[in-house]
Amino acid sequence: MSKETNNYKGRYSEPVPTSNLQNDENDFPEFEPFDEDATPRSFAPVGAALSVQHVDMCQQLNKPNHYTTAYDIQNLVVRRGQEFVVRVTFSRPLAEADDFQLEFLIGSNPSPSKGTLVAVTFGSRHGGPWSGQIVEAQGESVLLGITPTADAIVGKFRTYVAIVTSGGMQRTSRDANTDLYLLFNAWCPQDAVFLADEAARREYVMSDYGVIFQGTVSAMSQRNWMYGQFERGVLDACIYILDASRMPIYNRGNIIQLVRKGSAMINSQDDNGVLVGNWSDDYSMGMPPTSWTGSVKILLQYANTGVSICFAQCWVFAGVFNTFLRCLGIPSRVITNFNSAHDNTGNLKTDLIFKTDGTPDRRNTRDSIWNYHCWNEVFIVRPDLPAGLSGWQVVDATPQETSDGHFRCGPASVTAIKEGLLCHPFDSGFVFAEVNSDVVFHKRDRYGTLSPYRVDKTHVGQGIYTQAVGSPAPMDITHTYKYPEGSADDNRTMARAEEYGCERDHSELPDTQLTVTITVSLGHDVNLAVDFQNQTEHSTTVQAHLAGSVVFYTGVISKSFRDQNFTGPHKYSNTRMSERVMFRIPAQEYMPHLGSQLSLQFIVTGQADDQSVSAIKVIEMQTPSLTLMVSGQPQVQQEMIVTVSFTNPFNFPLQGVHLAMEGAGLVTHRTRYYSVIEPLSSISWKESFFPRLDGPRCIVAVLDSISLRQVTSSVLICIVHTGYC
């Protein structure tokens, strides 16, 4: 039953409007007579009839004031809750008795009671909720100031000027040049997205490029991402996403509903949204998630075709979602949570199963710990929650079957998560578990029964990071989600979480007096040091096992390359010193299995008498690098050249190599394909471009192929208008 037919009949007096972009017709007849016959002709005009000659949306005046200069778009873009001006040129100067109003309409069937038809008056006559004033009158030309309310609907409005005549309303006809885009306004104290700090606004609303952290918490890597929210077509693509979601227009002033709908729409699950997730390592039917340079191409293609884009993994969902949010004016940032208990069922147990001999029981282990997971935070007020829970909120666009979210997640208050107040919407319990899950090690006996033998309360959620303001450095924000482990505050939070239904493991396990740790030093060969520490009263011998695997960043095993039993050191006694066993994993042992995965996972398990020990270590391999160089005059509209260079460091050829580059406000998305790059040989790729925007700008390049994924680099340049920086 589509709404395009009249099936709304009997359910709604008019169909619920959900399309912002598809309204091209004239809303009004040119002249709309008043209904009542009995009205005396009290508004007979003085002199000649008034008419509108021209309507000027004053882009040069408005855009700087509204921080919307960077949008590469024909129409005016302004932010709500703040005055913008329109210059109307009439047929003659206004007289005392003249009466007119501006009308702003959005979507189909616009209505004053729903905020989709707003009449703005400029005299004593009462109009709609947006206020109006005459800023300046000079002859026939009048400069009008209009201030949309701080909770106005966000989207694309149509503008009309209506003149009151004695018999009815005389209006301008539909003119797409006077359409305007209204956004959220982080500069307006009454707006739900208000952010007081200017540097923070510059980063979280205005910055169109950034870095996303990956890897492991002890060896963090980063990749660039072009958010590109000001590039041509992106704003329309974001509104297209809302239209495709069928979100009623009159809800689009509500920040909570909008970000929630956005988190649902960025993934394709269940609503034909923007991106299709694929973790299978087979990307032959689309683009590998590692190969993207940014959001722009993805959003433009989705808006042009309506077909979901292949493929994404968590950083792609987060990067594209960040563009959507910032484009609409919402302060947002990308977060990386290291050791993330993703795909949890809302309880605090990530269960790893081991066999009786201590080796990993992969067939029966269902949970995994993601090396890292990326989501977004938005900075908004939460009027639907008790005081104190506003500020940063988690929203996650990566689809997951096992949360209630039904392929959307959040907004969940970060403060509520820290306080364990999981009784508030949305999906707080799920996010809480992602950062707080305990890792429970189970022994599975021959009969299939599980017995927990160790609980690691610190492995999950070891570090939560985002990019620092104004710099590509990582900023540790773990303390915003979690109190220090074991502190009284932390205990209170965990107790609350359990009260609110998050199950925890409470096995009474004997204290382990045997511990084992793994340290790794990287090179082509991997050197593993396994240290055993024995705090029991007697010397003992540990029967141990080393499992080495190549893992996806989700922690799921791609290929095991080492399953080795060994004996821990003999005859060590009750000391604080540890005894060490060394392993060397030569490159040729793991390299053939790396494929597109660059993480190695080592698990050591050991048994002595009644005691069991385990340790897990994940390392990320280093990738070769890409070189980016720029030459030319760094000035708007002056030609520049960018050169991407790369040398294949391996002793095997790289095949099917895709290179891509983009730079918001600088260079549009470009690609180059190399069918083969021979061992030790180099390539060099030049592109010319003409910068569009000034200020600090970034170009990102990514090299991606089946054997070598996501080699990325970036270069920063400062573009000036007139020759000085």
Next chain:
Amino acid sequence: MSKETNNYKGRYSEPVPTSNLQNDENDFPEFEPFDEDATPRSFAPVGAALSVQHVDMCQQLNKPNHYTTAYDIQNLVVRRGQEFVVRVTFSRPLAEADDFQLEFLIGSNPSPSKGTLVAVTFGSRHGGPWSGQIVEAQGESVLLGITPTADAIVGKFRTYVAIVTSGGMQRTSRDANTDLYLLFNAWCPQDAVFLADEAARREYVMSDYGVIFQGTVSAMSQRNWMYGQFERGVLDACIYILDASRMPIYNRGNIIQLVRKGSAMINSQDDNGVLVGNWSDDYSMGMPPTSWTGSVKILLQYANTGVSICFAQCWVFAGVFNTFLRCLGIPSRVITNFNSAHDNTGNLKTDLIFKTDGTPDRRNTRDSIWNYHCWNEVFIVRPDLPAGLSGWQVVDATPQETSDGHFRCGPASVTAIKEGLLCHPFDSGFVFAEVNSDVVFHKRDRYGTLSPYRVDKTHVGQGIYTQAVGSPAPMDITHTYKYPEGSADDNRTMARAEEYGCERDHSELPDTQLTVTITVSLGHDVNLAVDFQNQTEHSTTVQAHLAGSVVFYTGVISKSFRDQNFTGPHKYSNTRMSERVMFRIPAQEYMPHLGSQLSLQFIVTGQADDQSVSAIKVIEMQTPSLTLMVSGQPQVQQEMIVTVSFTNPFNFPLQGVHLAMEGAGLVTHRTRYYSVIEPLSSISWKESFFPRLDGPRCIVAVLDSISLRQVTSSVLICIVHTGYC
């Protein structure tokens, strides 16, 4: 990307299991050797090897104890948290050294860490979370008691007996006869659905027929509904619904997630669910919502075809949802809210727009007040919320675009709604607005500007009713949702609701000193009395307007038949007496427009000097009746006859008349079609049946045609087993 391919690779170690019904293969090889070679042969059997001869699920013993006798199904049905017995006959009596366990599996890739593979042991050896005991051993036959945990997964399990031998596990092979269904248990204090009162359990879990209230709060009507949760195929259909929703099996013990998923799946929107909503009055492509006798046919057809069923309106969604809930063991009931502000956007304003002359401005009015709306309540614990919010929870399966719910709604705590604690999940604000919205009357001036002139705080949510326990009478439960209007508690609730983001109208309007009320007396002609009361200082004349329309039960206007200006009484003074104007609406004025709508809406608006008045009255027309008679011996498996009689009371023929009947546990769904029933002529339809269940039973019949909808009747009979009641 379907999960049937290996796209889970890299994301999950195994695909997330979401299908309960599609598991027919053997889970195990007949003999599963132990892994370890080093295990000494310590369990050498004494005497001959032990094997299983027979497994008896003891249905005759278990079903009465678990209140599952009524299910018309081959396999055992039991409730969790309570012991059931299984009789295993071995090849010889058990010896001291013998070791065995029962294993219960559900879904694909079952796992002990997810509760989908549960091993039950019967001696000292530790097993899975369900407890086991040997109730009785008699030679080779052993009666085993198994007690699933009170939070076990709900659904269809497969049963195996595994004998420990020296080399491995010897198991029975897959036997569908030993499959069992595990349900929620309202009799178990540890179960989240525990309901202490036995009479309440009898009604809310066990009753398979009931009444649903419709009409208007001052003239309530009711229609029967056959829930039929015990009829053949219905339990499998409910599990089919969960499978179709792709709800992970291991979440199906969680009552909150399950009811939320159910509320999404009962409507077809966005997930290919059970029912398609249609309020358009054109039901040519399916069955009219008024024509159903109950849920059974709908559920069976959906489970058989996987195709959504056409068509439903709110009582159908609620009736089918009730069957789903009760079938799985969840205490639930159908609720009717009279004057429901459905399709709200979460604020407390239902805006009705009027023109300057006081006539309704239908073109600009977007909101409507439903004569009534039906949803469900479930009685569950809410561990995810602060204490005190457990008990009845609202769940609503009728799809609506304008809530965040994305076509599902709830569970929302009724207590939280009463207290205005809208900061808790799920969709509390939306339900709150449905029962508390203020009706704001706006005048729309010639320029399109709205000015509120009256706020009616009591019109919406005038009465919330459900069927009484053990009787078809209506029970007023309004007080569970709302404090008395204007009380201190009510004010506190409304203040909290506003704190939590529910916008209210706060126009400062002058007290109206003119009031108008409408009273109606029904007959074929409608007599309308309009009373004006003038409490001003001076006499005045009211310019008034009467609008009469046929409305859908959603309050949306189908057809206007009267738009009449009139003058209120002259020269009345400041008294408490009212002055009356009478109207007569002859039958021939409204009858041609009734169609399938049986509600008339009258709106009187008036103006005098500065004051405006309005009143709304909705009436439901009475329908002719159907007669049901039953004859024969009221005994299980004895033949009985039911006769449905009807006389066409109108002076026009009824065409395309569908009759249907069903009686849970009595008579399966039957239909009869009459192409025409002439004016004043009668029909008589006989069916024979053999009762399946004893106790108080009900047969429902419905007559439905384009010109006359939902003529319904029922008859109660008491069926006995052996000849006495």
